[in-house]
Amino acid sequence: MPQDWSEKEVELTIADYFQMLNDELLGRSYNKSFRRKELLKLLNNRTESSIEFKHQNISAALASFGLPFIRGYKPRWNYQKVLLEKKISEFLKINFKDFEQGFKLFAETVPEMVKSKISFDAMVVAPPKIEEVAEPREIYKRRQIKINYLQREQENQELGKRGESLVLQYEKWKLNEIGFYNLSEKVELVSGYDDGAGFDILSKNPNGTDKYIEVKTTKLAKETPIYFSSNEYRFSIENEANYHLYRVFDLGKSPRFFTVKGGFDSFCRKEPVQYRGWF
Known part of the structure; x- marks a missing residue:
């Protein structure tokens, strides 16, 4: 041993x-x-x-x-x-x-994106097991790091836009592939004009109902923790039947992503990292 x-x-x-x-x-x-x-x-x-x-x-x-x-x-x-x-x-x-x-x-x-033809079939992978999505936390311990660089990367607007653009293209492509051309034309980037909606992309299910997509993007592996707001969390719970997280990872020359459906509680563990105090 x-x-x-x-x-x-x-x-x-x-x-x-x-x-x-x-x-x-x-x-x-x-x-x-x-x-x-x-x-x-x-x-x-x-x-x-x-x-x-x-x-x-x-x-x-x-x-x-x-x-x-x-x-x-x-x-x-x-x-x-x-x-x-x-x-x-x-x-x-x-x-x-x-x-x-x-x-x-x-x-x-922000890395340069691949300029050759995108193969969406090769981009979609299985999500991590729920035990690997986020680390269970212990009691508070003082750290030497004041800046959360993973969160800062996720908040990089240009990086986020590239991930959202990739998912937007994928959603339109997927609907076109199954012959729903009229639904493909209705897929839109909501985050471009409403950053408080609680999701990034409004897509469509094959039956015509709304599909709400939140995109989280990183240059690292698919196991990298994600960060989400209380607004995004509440919206996912209220609309869990049609809420989807698209986790874009390895962004750059060979980006990939996985998708999970439901409220955040159903596909990852969460921990509070910030509080608001009232007086």
Whole structure:
């Protein structure tokens, strides 16, 4: 049976991860396989697969901090919370300035979209399991990060517009594919003129009824947490029979998305991240 990771091993793996993450955020090339082999020499009888798993745990911890993570290491939430989050906090307390530029670039940069013909059939994938959509939270712990860079990325207006444009095209294409050309012409981008509607796109079901679509877009993996307003949440509950979330991810040259139907409570776990006080 493998031994638990020691504090030193966790510290070394976190440092290695952040070096790769910084290279990725700044557009520099690096070799994951080479880095794993070099890290193996410093650890206690670990395997490459165990290092990869630990890197995925670090991705999950960073996502819980509101930080970007390495695209090739999708978040795995079952990690040593106390030790891993403690060591990441300690690392960032000392080294945050070295990575701040990369975090800002992540939130502010919008990638070029593919210019070749879009293949919608290849874009649609299965959603994550509900256990992987969001991380169950523990009691409040002080973090070293004041800015939620994942939320800031989602609030990037140009990034959001590109995700909405992709879904708008898809909805029209899907209706045309099944012969409902008149319904396709009625699909519209509501967020362009009403940002308080509680959804982004008004589409149509094949029977002619309204289909309400909320689009959330990221450059990262499909497991990346989403952020939604109380207005969006209430609207999804009140219209759950016709409410759909389209999660656009890997936005760039090979964007994909998954869809889920119903109110937010039916397809993800939620946690309060902001409150309003009354006097």
